[in-house]
Amino acid sequence: EAQVTQNPRYLITVTGKKLTVTCSQNMNHEYMSWYRQDPGLGLRQIYYSMNVEVTDKGDVPEGYKVSRKEKRNFPLILESPSPNQTSLYFCASSLLGTSGNNEQFFGPGTRLTVL
Amino acid sequence: AQSVTQLGSHVSVSEGALVLLRCNYSSSVPPYLFWYVQYPNQGLQLLLKYTTGATLVKGINGFEAEFKKSETSFHLTKPSAHMSDAAEYFCAVRRTDSWGKLQFGAGTQVVVTP
Numbered sequence: 001e002a003q004v005t006q007n008p009r010y011l012i013t014v015t016g017k018k019l020t021v022t023c024s025q026n027m028n029h030e031y032m033s034w035y036r037q038d039p040g041l042g043l044r045q046i047y048y049s050m051n052v053e054v055t056d057k058g059d060v061p062e063g064y065k066v067s068r069k070e071k072r073n074f075p076l077i078l079e080s081p082s083p084n085q086t087s088l089y090f091c092a093s094s095l096l097g098t099s100g101n102n103e104q105f106f107g108p109g110t111r112l113t114v115l
Numbered sequence: 116a117q118s119v120t121q122l123g124s125h126v127s128v129s130e131g132a133l134v135l136l137r138c139n140y141s142s143s144v145p146p147y148l149f150w151y152v153q154y155p156n157q158g159l160q161l162l163l164k165y166t167t168g169a170t171l172v173k174g175i176n177g178f179e180a181e182f183k184k185s186e187t188s189f190h191l192t193k194p195s196a197h198m199s200d201a202a203e204y205f206c207a208v209r210r211t212d213s214w215g216k217l218q219f220g221a222g223t224q225v226v227v228t229p
Binding site (some may be wrong): 044 | 217
């Protein structure tokens with residue numbers, strides 16, 4: 001089954017304790033992206049990757065890191081989480097193709113709470 | 116700079132009534148436009164997307180959207196609401212000169228009453 005998977009689905013942690021949220025897709029997509037969803041703000045893009053070893057900042061990259069060493073994986077790293085990073089996180093992927101209107105496929109989300 | 120505005124954070128419609136969700140974008144060049152739906156406790160899925168040349172776009176579940184360049188709008192409609200349409204709807208735009216960045220509106224929560 002074609003899908004985007006995220007782990008963990010739920011995470012409660014404490015301020016300053018490094019964590020990684022994994023994202024994996026099995027559709028051979030070049031493009032992957034991370035978003036955070038907060039009430040009243042919709043989804044905001046954190047980082048995106050156009051292909052292996054190619055990453056760039058979205059609108060809210062502060063406090064986050066990413067890496068793209070393999071095509072299928074795009075982990076999100078919080079080196080020193082803070083309470084304002086409590087949010088619902090989504091990973092998404094898509095083909096790049098020859099135009100920018102390809103559909104993004106979203107993972108199920110990771111609910112992160114930082115105490 | 117580009118932004119996406121969805122008018123109305125909550126919309127309540129009666130079953131069988133018209134659903135109208137508004138989306139306006141600000142961009143000097145018409146961007147790529149999308150509508151996504153999020154059902155409770157799920158990720159987002161694509162409803163429809165704008166393809167150059169077609170001003171009226173049909174999507175899944177009976178939804179359609181009309182692109183109006185003069186009004187910089189991409190409003191979403193469904194002629195007759197069903198209880199299963201209760202969800203949150205997001206308009207999204209992607210710049211044609213920077214495919215990597217995708218911006219979402221704040222979302223509109225749709226409640227369908229019997």
